[in-house]
Amino acid sequence: MASSAARPENIDTPGESGPTERRADPDGMGVLLVANPRSGTSVVRPDPMPEIRRRLPAARIEMLGDSSIDDIVGAAMAGEPPVALAVLGGDGSVSRAAQLARRHGLPLLVLPGGTFNHFARAAGLETVTAALDAFAAGTLRTAAVAEVAVDDGEPITVLNAVSLGAYPELLAEREKRTSLGKWWGGAVAAWREIQGAHRIEVVRDGRRAVVWSVFAGIGHGDPRRIAMMQRSDLDDAVLDLRVHHARGTRLRAVASLAFGRRMLALMRALRLLPPASDLERIVASSVELTVRPGDAPAVFAHDGEIAEAPATGFRLRLRTVSDGLRVYAPAGAARAASEG
Template identity: 65%
Template sequence: MTPGTELPDVGADGEGVTILVNPGSGTAVVRSDPLPTVRRRLPAARIVELDDGQRLDDAVADAFASSHPPRVLGILGGDGSVSRAAHLARAHEVPLLALAGGTFNHFARAAGIGAVDDALAAFAAGSLRSIAVAEVAVDGGDPVTVLNAVSLGAYPQFLAERTRRGSLGKWLGGVVATWQELRSARPIDIARDGRRARVWSVFVSVGRNDPDRHAMMQRAGLDDAVLDVRIHHARGSRLRAMASLAFGRRTLAVLRALRVLPPASEFERAVETRWEVRVGPDAAPDVFVHDGELEEVSRDGFTLAVRAVADGLRVYAP
C-alpha cells in the first residue's frame, strides 16, 4: 500500500463495493465470462450490468444517490470503460477496482491486473496504490481523466474509420480502415509556443514511455507524474504515417526489417508536466482519442490541454 493511502471500510466478501459491468466490451476476445468468478469471490458486492444504451455515468450517479453509496467503485470492461470509471471514482473520491474485460486492456496490463483474478487478489490483499494520471481538456472545458494516452491525427482518423465499419468486426474493420487511411490519411496543423508544424500524429502518454515506440497506447509505469509527448512530423508518406502506429513488438520488428518505419529525424519528443497545443484552424481534425475513446471536436480548430496529476487515482493493484 502506498504511504498515506487509507484502505476503505469494505468487507473481504465485497460488502461496500459496487461493480459496473459493460457487457459490450471485448466480446470477440474474452474466451470465458469472468462474471461468475467475480460473483463467487465477492458475493456481497452489488453488481450492476449496464443495459444496452445505458450510460456508465448514469449508473454511477444512481449508485451514489442510494442509501448505501459504494465505498469502492468497480468496473468490468475495456480501456474506455475503465478510464471513464476512473474519472468517476476520482469525482466521488473512492478507490477503483479495475477488472479487465476488453479487447486490449492496456491500463490493466500496465497495472499488473491484466487478468480478473489478479485484480481480485489485489483487492483481497488490500493492495491499494495511489497512481499518476493525466487530465485532458478542450477549449478550457471540464477536464477528463486519462489513464494511458491522448492522441491526435492519424490514429484517431484510423479509429474513426474502423468504427464506421463496426459491422465487420475489429480485425477485418481494422484491415479495411488501414487500407482506406493509406489512401486518404491527411496531416494536421498544430501550433505551440509560437511554432507551427504540420504533423501526421501526436501521442501524449501518462509517464515516460518506451523511447523506441511512437504509438504509445499503453503506459509503462504507474507512478511517473509527467507527460511523454511524441510528434511525428509530416515529412514522409502515408505508408510511413500508418507504419508509425504499430505498437506490437513483433509488428515493429517486421516493419523495421521491411524498412517502412519512419526515420528518427521525423520524430520529436518532449517530457512535460503540462502540454497545450492549438490544433488548426487549417487541416484541423474532427476527432481526437484518449484511452481508445473517440471524442468529437470542432473542425474550425481547438485548443487541447493535457496535464499530469501525481497521486490522482487510488486503484487496487499489486
C-alpha cells in the first residue's frame, strides 16, 4: 500500500552526496560524538572509550547525563555545527540520534554500545572497531527507515520495529524494576505479564480486532517468527506486521515475545507458541491503526523505547522512507559509496 502522506518538513532525507561540502576528517575533526554511559551495562565488555579517543582524537565527545541528546545536538548546531553525528549506545540512543541526524542532514556513525545493538548488527557493525574502520574508510550508505506518529504529532524515526500490546507492557513492567538489572527485571516482568497481560482493540481499514500484540518490523522478516527486532538488511522499505489475535492464553501472549532462535525453539518445543490461525501478517509501505487500549496501559514501543499515548485511544500512523538515513557501514555493505 503506497503512502500518500507528505514528507514532514522538519525531517531531512539527504541524498547520497550529502547536504554539505565539508567532510569529517579521519581523526574525527567535525564529528560530534554522544556517548550513553548507561547503555549495555548488563553486558561485560571492554570499555570502548580508550579506542574511540585514540582513533578519533579530534572529535568532540559529550557524555549523556543531565542533558539529553537533543539538548547536546541542539547546542552544537547553534554554535559551530558538526558535519557528522556519532553515537555510542544501544538501540534507543541510536534511534534518537538517527532522528537528529535526519533533521540536521548529517551522516550517522553508529558505535554499538548497548545490550543487543540490533540496528548496528544489521548494518554490519558488530563491534566499535568495525564501526571506526568504516568511518576511517569514509564509506557511507543509505538505509530505509520508518516513521511513527500518534494522531497529528511529530513523526518519530524508527530503525527496527514498532509494537503495541504485550511487548510495550512488558517493557513498562521491566522499567519499574531497573534495580534488579535488565535480565532479572525482565524475568519478573514476564511473570507479571503472564498473570495480567491486557488485550487491546485495533481498527484497520474499518476492520476491528482484539489482539495481544502488533509488531511492525522494517523489511521482510522471517515468516516463522512473531516478534522481530532485528531487520535483515537496510534497503527493504516495507513494514512487516505480525498481528497476534487474542484467542489464546496470556501465557502464549508472553511466549510469542521470544526473540532469540534458541528461546523460540524452546517455546515451540513446549507447544507454548500460538497456532498459525491466531496470527495475521500484513506487508505494506504504510499502515494506519486506531488503537483503543481499554484497561491496558496507553503505550507503544519503538526500537525498545516506551512512548505514552492518549488513554482514551489514538491513531497510530506508520510509513517507510526509502534512503531515509545515511550511515557509515563496512565497505562490503550493499550500495556503499566512498565518501571521499
